[in-house]
Amino acid sequence: MGWELLRKLGLIQSDVSVESIYSNWLLSYSNLLGPIAGIMIVDYFIIKKQNIHLIDIYKVDGIYPKVNRAGVVSFVLPVIFTAFCLITKTNMWVYNYGWFVGSALGAIIYFFSSKHIFQRDTMKEFAWD
Numbered sequence: 001m002g003w004e005l006l007r008k009l010g011l012i013q014s015d016v017s018v019e020s021i022y023s024n025w026l027l028s029y030s031n032l033l034g035p036i037a038g039i040m041i042v043d044y045f046i047i048k049k050q051n052i053h054l055i056d057i058y059k060v061d062g063i064y065p066k067v068n069r070a071g072v073v074s075f076v077l078p079v080i081f082t083a084f085c086l087i088t089k090t091n092m093w094v095y096n097y098g099w100f101v102g103s104a105l106g107a108i109i110y111f112f113s114s115k116h117i118f119q120r121d122t123m124k125e126f127a128w129d
Contacts, residue, residue, distance in 0.1 A: 027098060034102025035078040039071050042107045047114055070118035074110035078102040 006012045044050060056062030082102060085094040094101050 027095065031082045031095065031098030031102055032079060034099035035075045035106030037099075038103035038105070038107030039074050039110045041103075042110050043071070043114070046111060068114075068118075070110055070114040073113055073118075074106045077109055078105040081105065
């Protein structure tokens, strides 16, 4: 970037570097992707036991719900927790290791919420079972 070269030459003064902006962006983005990964892994391997009816994914009245409320809750809660830790500057390790913390929290919350709270929303029973 041009301004980065000018800053390194001492022609402009700035405390902001492109490297810090980029690494903060990657950390923030990984904090969003972590819960999604945990939810997908638990849903496919544990809840649905690697048994997906592909055609029903695209049907309006298929066996899968339009909105998986357990998935939404399991995504939102780790993201809010990470944002709270970042805003309050407490437990910064949660933000720094956001993908791992988010995927673990998302997986745990999804497992329990889909088994106990939103069990009817996860998936209707398969017709061939």
